[in-house]
Amino acid sequence: MRVIIQRVSSSQVRVGDRQIGKIGRGLNLLVGIAETDTEAEVDWMVRKCLNLRLFPPKDNASGRWEHSVEDIQGEILVISQFTLYGDCRKGRRPSFDASAPPAAAEVLYDQFVEKLRQSGLTIQTGEFGAMMQVSIENDGPVTLILER
Numbered sequence: 001m002r003v004i005i006q007r008v009s010s011s012q013v014r015v016g017d018r019q020i021g022k023i024g025r026g027l028n029l030l031v032g033i034a035e036t037d038t039e040a041e042v043d044w045m046v047r048k049c050l051n052l053r054l055f056p057p058k059d060n061a062s063g064r065w066e067h068s069v070e071d072i073q074g075e076i077l078v079i080s081q082f083t084l085y086g087d088c089r090k091g092r093r094p095s096f097d098a099s100a101p102p103a104a105a106e107v108l109y110d111q112f113v114e115k116l117r118q119s120g121l122t123i124q125t126g127e128f129g130a131m132m133q134v135s136i137e138n139d140g141p142v143t144l145i146l147e148r
Contacts, residue, residue, distance in 0.1 A: 001041040001108075002084040004030040007054050007142035011077045013126040014133045021124035026074030027054070028136050031112060032084025033105040034098055041148045042108055046115040048146055049076070075122040079134055080109050102129060 005027055012022040029049060055067040055074070069076060082105065086094035099105065106128050117123045126132045 001034060001037045001045050001148050002032040003045055003049065003146040004081075004084065005049060005052070005054075005144045005146055006030075006136055007139045008077075009137040009139045011134070011136045013077060013079060013124075013135075015127050015130045020127055021077050023075035023077045023122065023124050025072070025139070026121075027069050027076045028134070028138075029076060029078045030081040030084065030134075031078060031109060032081050033100040033108045034085055035100045035104070037100060037108055039108070039111060042112045042115065044148045045146060046112060048148075049116070050119055050121075052144075054142060054144075070119060070121065073121065075124065076116060077124045077126075078109075078113050078116065079126040079132065080105070080128045 008026060008028045010024050011028040013020055027049065050070050051068050053065045053068055055065060055072050056063065057066050082096060082099040085099040086096055087098060088094050100108065109128055113123060113125055126134070
């Protein structure tokens, strides 16, 4: 499982002309599911995303990131993105052989979202398998790659 985690001031996702998800301060998560992923990877990733200290204190005196998205009661936008497993090492067209098949990926993606919702935070999502336009106002910028 791979997640691109971005600290954001705001983020939104559109499918066609419909806005289907929008958040304020928090995290934008781009989520890729590998064919070998199980619920164990989902559980680990949920804990990591909720508990990583990515936010400075309000006074920002230390410059250190001391708070998690849970600590600040931030919001999370979760976007499925199978292209995170695109392999570009050979040829000119990416191979997506390491990505989970759509049906299996959707089950794990839904588990990931549901477990995030159990935190009580506002969780918004894109539409699994749809062509989406994602607007991200990256704060910092802070962007990290998580892999399990």
